[in-house]
Amino acid sequence: MKAIQLIFTGLMSAVALSSPGCDPAPKKSTSGALIAQVVPQKKKDTEPERNTVKIALLLDTSNSMDGLINQAKAQLWDVVNKFTRAKCGNGTQPELQIALYQYGNDGLSSREGYVQQVLNFTSDLDEISEKLFSLTTNGGEEFCGTVIQRSLKQLDWGKNPDHLKIILIAGNEPFDQGRTHYKNAAIDAKEKGVIVNTVFCGNYDQGIYGKWKEGALLTGGDYMAIDHNRQVVHIDTPYDDAIIDLNSKLNTTYVSYGSMGRSKKEKQAAQDYNAQELEEVVVVKRAVSKSSRLYKNQDWDLVDASDEEEFDLSSIEQKDLPQELREKTAKEIELYIAQKKKERIQIQKEIQELNRKREMFIAQNQGQDETGELESAMINAIKKQAAQKDYRWE
Template identity: 55%
Template structure:
């Protein structure tokens, strides 16, 4: 069977909530003629962030790791979405780095920031599926240091700030001592979790465990070449049909709107390329609060109090909407919003039955990327008042 680890992970993340009474308020400032641009974004004080930086080894031996990431992404997001933290709103941000690839710049230490912290799940999926392996020279300390210095980490310690680094070469390689990088992370309340692709004892001997221990993180060893097992459920076909209906509720705008709308469909296909179960996991993620597209979708954008429909350029709307008045357009957006909520609710209800079915039919938990990520995120999240329904 095809692997589907990554999608599962993404889906898990989407159901999280936390301890405040109001939703986060994002302020979108748009310039005339450039309705697609998000110039400023403010996160309300009652928002808790889960910031996850994924540092993936893309050397020749890591094809299996990258496949697991692609296959389990949405299920991971979904599992995280079941978290609770009072009434506060949770914002998930994922950053992606690749390292150890000879195709990358030697001056940068064979490291590339693929994506800074982002809540655009389609963009994360696109970049993940574009990764290829080649080479290499794996400098763990260097890539950790780069992620600490380059990413926009939250300052408040109430946020969950995590680095996950996965690879199979000694943790000690490269120009930056991993101890120095880990000490810096500890001072900034960033937890490093290490995932060694190979034998558990070998990972300890090559200092992968010590790299996690410094920040009180988790060390795991996984079989990165193991393919994800697909378990079909009686609810999959209906959920996938609902996905097509869900896609029809999106109204693109802005000069990149049509492109982002196409990207949404492309990531549906990428998920399905691994398995139907992977596509189902992505659909569940799209029904969650983590899947928001205010920069290009009018339904999501209209939820923001600061959004001005009058600023939207008519020429950058779908053809069938270009001749509508502002009043007609508002009515159309409202209808699509109500339609979307109904579809998402149906998906969530079916997913509850799907999750129960999977629990009753899944074999013993395997040692894979998804399990390593979720175990660490839940354990460290509990230290900051996050909880998960069991």
């Protein structure tokens, strides 16, 4: 599983290297009154956008990439957990949005260049997990230039030059295949302020020969080569079972509402199950992510929604409340939400405390052969480059 962690670690290196600075003044939440239909509110034009890191993950889903996809499923939570510790120089913390594309799969349309947008930019971690688990592999044509250019045109990268805009593309065929040349895609990326990082699944020199390194350097990105099929034994810790138990308790603090409430809460449980089925350590990492600031569900959970500046409980119709709240008064509902919030904060605190002990245990028991040289190099690069930029990691 370390291979995909190298991808994300390299990504963090690129973040540190590419950041011109964080926004000097983060905005307050500008969400409008929450209503049962959960209609997203537009931001006011006069208010600056909150500092945001946007990552488009472009994954080769041809036959040979099963190992890559499985690792991506597991390591999603590692990159999320790294970003929970990211801060701007002014002390604010950036938002994280991830988009997902697949390419090189025979099941995709040939007219579209065997490319598909699986997920638009979102901060919904359950949605990201669900889409990763939906990916399957099937032999096909891998057109790197096409998928890069498609992601540049279809996604809203924004115009704020201080925001971090990153493409990470992984695959194992020559980078220069397809009608859209990667150099033209690189020009488009530079115009939008997007950095392209390339990950070749195979021999380092073979990736260079296949133009993967050049594809990264054209936009100031990083080139990496990994063994996508490498299996790394994870270290079990005395804290894993307790974290998993707390994760189950954490789920009971979510109070669904609105037309999407029930399905979203079911999706939360489904992604816990997917993580558990993949590996026990994955559900532990997911639980840590769920205890962080980046796991927010204000569009379907009353507890998170109540933190919004303009939250209005009276705007939610009785039929859009969960069954256990429909016969309660407004005051009783407010007290119920407050109690669930108190429980959640305590559970999240306990998970974070256990995770600190877990990380210390892993650091003390991890053998030297369980971390790759490239991984160590990337971590060192992060520390060095982050010191020169406005981003830092605690």
